[in-house]
Amino acid sequence: MSLYGALFSGVSGLASQSSAMGAISDNITNVNTIGYKGAQVNFQTLVTKQVSITEYSPGGVQSKPRNSIDVQGLLQATSSSTDLSLSGQGMFVVNTTSNPAASGNGMFAYTRAGSFKVDKEGYLQNVSGFFLQGWPLTPTNNNVLAKPTETTIDGNTYMKAYKDTTGQFHYVNQNIINPQEMKSLNLKTIGGTADQTTQIKMGANLPAGDTVYDPSSTASTGLHQTSVLMYDSLGATHNFNINWMKTNANTWDVQNKTNYFSATPTTLTGTSTEATAVFKVSGDADPITNGSAATTVVPAATKMGFFASGGVIAWTNAAVTANKLPVGAVFDVSAATTSANNGTYVVKTGLQTSAAIATNAAAHAITITHGTTTSTITGCTSNAGASTVTFGTDPGLALNDFVYLSSGSNTGYYKVTAVGAAPTYTLAAADYITVDTQPYEAQRGVPAPSGAAVMNTYDASGNVYGSQGRLDFTVSSRTDVLALNGKSMVFTVNGKSLAVTFDTTGTVTSAAGHEVVIDLSNTAYTSGSDVATLVANALRNPRNWDVTTNASLTGGTVVSLGTTLPLFRANGSSLEMVQQVNGGATTVNVSTLGAYCTQSQTRQWSSAIPSVDTITGTFILEAINQTSSAMIFNGDGTPQTINVGKFGLAWANGAQSMTLVPNGTGADQRITWFVGNASQADGMTQLGGNYQLSYLTQNGAKFGNFSGVSVGSDGVVTALFDNGVRRPVFQVPVATFTNPNGMESLTGNSWIETNISGAYTLRQANNAGAGSVNSASLEASTVDIGTEFTTMIVTQRAYSAAAKIITTADQMLDELVQIKR
Structure with a gap:
């Protein structure tokens, strides 16, 4: 044997x-x-x-x-950026077909042979005919489903997702290899793609030594502006300005404060008898019936007095009722005897009436303001029955003079109705209003850039910090103006609507369905600036919004007199709108204006699933429910509280709107605005020195021709464009195995898993034990x-x-x- x-x-x-x-x-x-x-x-x-x-x-x-298989080969440099090698454990994932999801064929395999070249269809294919697989990258849309897939690259957040055949995002499961979760990299689909901005990051030092901003002083500190660049979904660039305004110690707001209505920013000149001044409010709801778009609310020959202290104007004309000049009304004074009082004013306090003269038989002191003179007279008495005041010393008043008295018995504004034996005068209690002698209006938030309808500023939780909108009238000739005839804009607050209708015939009067009429019959009106001015005057007139002063509002008051309206003003051919704290959400519908108003093309996301971005011609000036300051700082200069964190825009230039998608899926197209973390000096700070921008970055890209790719050690494929833009588009994962030597080899220098090798684990390159990707190099035998x-x-x-x-x-x-x- x-x-x-x-x-x-x-x-x-x-x-x-x-x-x-x-x-x-x-x-x-x-x-x-x-x-x-x-x-x-x-x-x-x-x-x-x-x-x-x-x-x-x-x-x-x-x-x-x-x-x-687990032995590392030497890396050899090449001149091709699509030659890839791995340094460390793991393998590239490849497939035998370029689009297995569509073909239903194909087999996934694994390889270290990274000599990938672009085939005729744009896919990366190695010499053995295998197609490189990985995860598509796109800027995050802040959807909750995207959160597990998000990765931060160069400070910007991207999600692993792609749009499926329905146009909706499919969010990649990073743990699975199948045709739905992994895609072939196709360089041909990259060229000419534009990305909208989804993130803006900003760091700057706000000077701790600045004073609270005073807009009336040109020497005032406490206001700093930074211009920010952003991209819409079409790749168009837009600039907007962020204003940081100091409003208290260690407290800053994102707002500006300007003379919004170009009102007269000076104190009144004291005038005891004014008999020729005329007060008019522009933007009457019914200019045809009233004969003019400007309503005379205080007619000529009304005796009145102007008081520098407090900015008070007083009169005794019973026809001038409280609703003639409500709070917030902008009115013009003309033909005043004291010409310095001519100008534009904003009502700060509505009509009030002084108390009638009260009896005080004991000699007492009265401080009297008469014209430009203020003095204190002792030994005075007063008699309620006769409405008289006897002064200890004759102040030298004349009939119809207006005076201000201040004493323990009588304080208020009065008109001299009779001059008795000196020094006794008969005084009638006067009505009065106060005007804002510091007419600087806060514009909270950020102005909407050109091409947008509205720009809203939110805190991180989505509460509204500020809301500003615009209407751009594209009228450029008398023919364009005539084309507006009969077209309307509708403003809706709390379910109540105000229709503003254009009339070029000079015959339309205010009525239900066209509660405010814009009279364009004057042939001198030929431009967008003319239209914007007339519309702004009408909308800023509080009388047009209340049924007590606009009977055409058969559906009821839209905004009550004395309550808060948004700010409206014309700026060239644009109508600018700024929401105010305590103002109601205002829906603006300009869909019928067509080509004569840019915002008639405003787009909004639908509530359907999947949501569709369509032209509605409407947008909302949102109500402010985050009324706290934007940032409050600690004593060490780091943020204590941060109440800004997002921007939302409704576009009217054809781009997709950057708003929350209202279909319950959590899809959020708004821009994330990072200004730092609480108690950390990683964004905005308040320290000594000057205002200094530390960094300002934003993602997104304008249109550019694709010129090549680079691949990072983390497997991120970055597309390079000839406009200098770099955009991550793909990430190459690495598959690792417990026992790679147990894999079964295939023709083409590739392997498949077996029971001996164990199942794959997908990892990001250069992470958790996976090897790093090296571009422009190959792993030798x-x-x-x-x-x-x-x-x-x-x-x-x-x-x-x-x-x-x-x-x-x-x-x-x-x-x-x-x-x-």
Whole structure:
């Protein structure tokens, strides 16, 4: 048995060494194959169970091939950015077809051969015909479903997602390899793509030494402006200004404060008798009936007095009722005897009436303001029955003079109705209003840029901090003006609507359905500026919004007199709107204005699933419910509270609106605005020194021609454009295995998993033990030619020795046969 065993043992040696020679031949022939992993043949004994202690039963040898897949090959530099190699553990994921989801075919495999080139369809394909797989990247839309897929690249947040055949985003599951979760990188689809801005990050130092901003002083500090660039979904660029205004110690707001209505920003000139001044409010709701778009609310010949202190105007005309000049009304004074009092004013406090003269028979002191003179007179008495005041010293008043008295008994504004025996005067209690002698209006938030309808500023939770809108009238000729005839704009607050209708015939009067009429019959009106001015005057007139002063509002009052209206003003051909704290949400519908108002093309997301961005011609000037200051700082200059964090825009230039999608899916197209974290100096700070911008970054990209790609060590593929823009578009993941040497090899220098290798784990490159990606380099074969030749010699000798065993055993058998002979 031992001789025959020796023969078979020798045969097993020949077979095993032949196997080893086969591995050596494969290794040598693949010495220049990219990503090739050298094979080795190890040997193990074949043992025959020994049944005797005096005889040996030979077994032989058995070969065990082993691919050293986990051995790192040397990296060699190339000139192609799409040549990829891995330094460390893991493999690229590839597929045999470019679009397995569409074809229903294809097989996923794994490789280290990263010599990828662009095929005729734009896909990255290696020399073996496998297509590179990975995760598409796009700027985050802040959807809650996108959060698990988000990654931060160069300070900007991207999500692993792509749009499916319905146009909706599919958010990638990063743990699964299948045709829905992994896509082939196609460079042809990159060119000419524009990205909207989804993130803005800003850091700056607000000077701690600044005073609270005073707009009336040109030397005032406490206001700093930064211009910010952003991109819409069409790649168009827009600039808007962020104003930081100091409003209290360690407190800053995102707002400006200007003379919004170009009112007269000075104190009144004291005038005891004014008899020629005329007060008019522009923007009457019914200019045809009233004969003018400007309503005379205080007619000429009304006796009145102007008081510098407090900005008070007093009169005794019963026809001038409280609703003639409500709070917030903008009115013009003309033809005043004291010309310095002519100008534009804003009502700060509505009509009030002074108390009638009260009796005080005891001698007492009265402070009296008469014209420009204020003095205190002692020894005065007063009589309620006669409405008289007897002064201790004659103040020299004349009939119809207006005075201000201040005493324990009588304080208020009065008109001299009779001059008695000096120093006794009969005084009638006067009505009065106060005007804002510091007519600086706060414009909270950020002005809407050109092409937008509204720009809202939110805190991180979505509460409204500020809301500003605009209407841009594109009228440029008398023909354009005539085309507006009969068209309307509708403003709705709390379900109540105010329709503003254009009339070029000069015949339309205010009525239900066109509660405010804009009279364009004057042939001098030929421009967008003319239209914007008339509309602004009408909308800022509080009388047009209340049914008590505009009977055409058959549906009821839209905004009551004395309550808060948005600010409206014309700026060239644009109508600017600013929401105020305590103002109601105002829906603006200009859809019927067509080509004559840019905002007739305003787009909004629908509530459907999937949501569709369509032209509605409407937008909302939102109600402010975040009334706290934008930022309050700690004593160390870091933020204590931050109440700004997002921007939302409704576009009217064809771009998708950057708003919250109202379909309950959580999709959010708004811009995230990072200004720092609480108690950290990583954004806005308030320290000594000057205002200094530390950084200002935003993502997004305008249109540009694709010029190439670069690949980072984290596997992020960045598209390069000829306009200098760099945009991450793809991420190459790395698949790792518990036992990579247990994988099954395929033709084309690739492998598939087996039970021995264990299941794959997808990781981001250069993270959690996965290797890093190297661009413009390839991993060389792990074959060492010297080692292979040495092993070949050893194998050859081993093979010869095994053959010698067979010949020797054969000779011994022959000798045994010869014994019989």
